[in-house]
Amino acid sequence: MNILVIGDVVGRPGRKAISTFLSRIIKEYDITFTIANAENAAGGRGLSRKVMEELLNSGIDVLTMGNHVWDNKEIFDFVDDQPRLIRPANYPGYCPGEGYRVFLAGFNMKIAVINASGRIFLPPLDCPFQVVDDIVSEIKDKADAIIIDFHAEATSEKLAFAHYFDGRVTAVLGTHTHIQTADERILPKGTAYITDLGMTGPSDSILGMDKEQVIKKLLTQRPVRLEVAKGPVQLQGVVLNLDKDADKVLNIRRVSYTDKE
Numbered sequence: 001m002n003i004l005v006i007g008d009v010v011g012r013p014g015r016k017a018i019s020t021f022l023s024r025i026i027k028e029y030d031i032t033f034t035i036a037n038a039e040n041a042a043g044g045r046g047l048s049r050k051v052m053e054e055l056l057n058s059g060i061d062v063l064t065m066g067n068h069v070w071d072n073k074e075i076f077d078f079v080d081d082q083p084r085l086i087r088p089a090n091y092p093g094y095c096p097g098e099g100y101r102v103f104l105a106g107f108n109m110k111i112a113v114i115n116a117s118g119r120i121f122l123p124p125l126d127c128p129f130q131v132v133d134d135i136v137s138e139i140k141d142k143a144d145a146i147i148i149d150f151h152a153e154a155t156s157e158k159l160a161f162a163h164y165f166d167g168r169v170t171a172v173l174g175t176h177t178h179i180q181t182a183d184e185r186i187l188p189k190g191t192a193y194i195t196d197l198g199m200t201g202p203s204d205s206i207l208g209m210d211k212e213q214v215i216k217k218l219l220t221q222r223p224v225r226l227e228v229a230k231g232p233v234q235l236q237g238v239v240l241n242l243d244k245d246a247d248k249v250l251n252i253r254r255v256s257y258t259d260k261e
Contacts, residue, residue, distance in 0.1 A: 001032045001033070001105075001106055001109060001241075001242045001243075001244070001246055002029050002030050002031050002032055002239055002240065002241050002242070003031070003032065003033045003034070003035070003105075003111070003145075003147065003239070003240040003242065004025060004026070004029065004031045004033070004034045004035070004237060004238075004239050004240075004255075005034075005035045005036070005147065005149070005171075005173050005197060005237050005238050005240065006018075006034065006035065006036035006037065006060070006197065006200055006235065006236070006237040007037060007175060007178070007180065007196065007197030007198035007199050007200055007236045007237050008037045008039065008040050008066075008175055008176065008178055008197070008198075008199050008200065008201070008208075009036055009037065009038050009040065009041045009055065009200045009201065010040045010041070010044055010178070010199060010200065010201030010202065010207075010208030010228060011040065011041065011042070011043055011044045011201060011202075011208065011228035012043075012228065013201045013202040013208075013228060013229070013230070013231075013233045014040070014041060014199075014200045014201035014202075014208070014233070015041065015051065015054060015055065015058075016233050017200045017201065017233040017234060017235040017257075017259075018036070018055065018058050018060070018200065018235065019058060020233065020235070020257075020259060021235040021257045022034070022058055022059050022060070022235070023059060024257075025235070025239075025255060025257070026059060029239045029255075031239070032105055032106040032109075033061050033062075033103070033105040033106065033109075033111055034059060034060045034061050034062075035060070035061065035062045035063075035064060035113055035147060035149070036055065036060045036062075036063055036064070036200070036237075037063075037064045037065070037066060037149060037151070037175045037197070038051070038052065038055055038063040038064070038065065038085075039064075039065040039066035039067070039068040039069055039071075039151070040068060040201075040208065041055060041063075042072050043072075043228065044208060044209065044226070044227070044228040045068055045071040045072060046068050046069065046070065046071030046072025046074075046075060047063070047065065047069075047072055047074075047075055047085075048072055048074050048075075049074060049077065049078050052078070052082065052085060056082075056084055061084065061103065061105070062084050062085075062086060062101075062103060062113050063084060063085050063086065064086050064087075064113065064115040064149040064151070064175070065085070065086065065087045065088060065115060065151075066088065066115075066117060066151035066175060066176055067088075067117055067122050067123060067151065067176070069087045069088065069097075076096060079096045079097035080096050080097060083098070083101055084101075084103075085097065086098060086099065086100060086101060086113055086114075086115040086149075087099060087115060088115050088116055088117035088125065088151060089114060089115060089116050089128075089131050089132065089135060090116050090117055090125045090126040090127065090128045090131040090132070091117075091125055091126070092125060092126050099114065099115055099116070099131075099135070100112060100113060100114040100115065100135050100139070101113060102139060102142055102143050109144050109145070109246050110142065110143045110144045110145075111143065111144065111145050111146075111147065111246075112139050112142070112143035112145065112146040112147065113147050113148075113149070114132060114135055114136075114146065114147070114148045114149070114169075115148075115149045115151065116128040116131065116132050116148060116149070116150050116151065116161075117150075117151045117152065118150065118151065118152025118153060118154060118157045118158065118161070118176075119152075119157070120152065120153055120154035120156075120157045121153040121154060122152065122153055122176075128150070128152075128161065129161065129164055132148065132161075132165070136165065136168055136169060140168070144245065144246035144247070145170040145171075145242060145246040146168075146169040146170050146171075147169070147170055147171050147173065147240075148165070148169055148171065148172045148173065149173055149175055150162075150172055150173065150174050150175070151174075151175045151176045152174060152176055153176060153177065155181075155195050158172075158174040158195050158196075159193075159195065162187060162191060162193040163187065165191060166187040166188065166189040166190070166191040167187075167188075167189025167190055167191060168189075168191070169191055170191065170192065170240070170242070170246070170249060171191060171192040171193065171240055171249065171252070172191060172192075172193050173192075173193070173194055173197055173238065174194060174195045174196045174197065175196065175197055176196070177196045177207075178196070178198065178199035178201075178207040178208060179196055179198065179199070179207075180196060180197065180198025180199070180236045180254065180256060181194060181195040181196045181198075182254070183195050184238060184252045184253070184254050185252065186249055186251075186252060190248060190249060191249070192238075192240055192249040192252040193252075194238055194252065194254070197236060197237045197238060198234075198236030198237065198254075198256065199234070199236055200233075200234065200235045200236055200237070201228070201229075201233065201234065202228065202229035202230060202231055202232070202233055202234075203231070203232045203233060203234040203258050204229060204231040204232055205228075205229030205231075206229075208228060208229060209226040209227065209228060209229055210226065210227050210228070210229045210230075211229065213225070213226050213227060214226060232258060232259050232260060233258070233259055234256065234257060234258040234259075235255070235256070235257045235258075236254075236255065236256045236257075237254075237255055238252055238253060238254055238255065239252070239253045239255055240252055241253070
């Protein structure tokens, strides 16, 4: 079984990259199940119903989110109604939506998808280690594979999180920083890991945003409205190759596709 997990989809260019490359990747790698982070998919900030439906209709099975999950207030109208949309599980108290679900894939394989947010340089949500620990204990006998999108800033927090769950989940895959890292590996107890999946969006940009606007903001330290960049697009992520029973990760491979327009 091959599972494709796609890094943060940013705005219209990110959606163009999905429409340009996804079917090709699914065919090339014989993909059974696809997950994508969509917290920046609508104008670079949050998610709308229209954009969500566009992505789900494109061949993506599950959408995860992150710290921008609530930026587009429209999400409150549908987050409880769409089971294929997962938000970070470690928001405190009652929170709309779900932080994890188990999905049926391939020949009756059960794939659990968990979304969690880090706390270093991000809002101080509940402890992701403890929250996900409880979730894994609850679903470990209900899923053949457990995939975690850990949406976090600090590389140390991501790596510590992965080692904490090594051997108990199928994969811990980092999102949020929009830069694909070259440290994909299988940890000592069998969990697949990468610090960041990268970004699906405008390749000639700074983290998906217009370069000149970002540079101006950094130079002046004054408010600048950042907009999603235009131009060539890229799709980045990883392909997880699991054995026939989804009990073991055989390989984790980075993928990065860029058009040359």
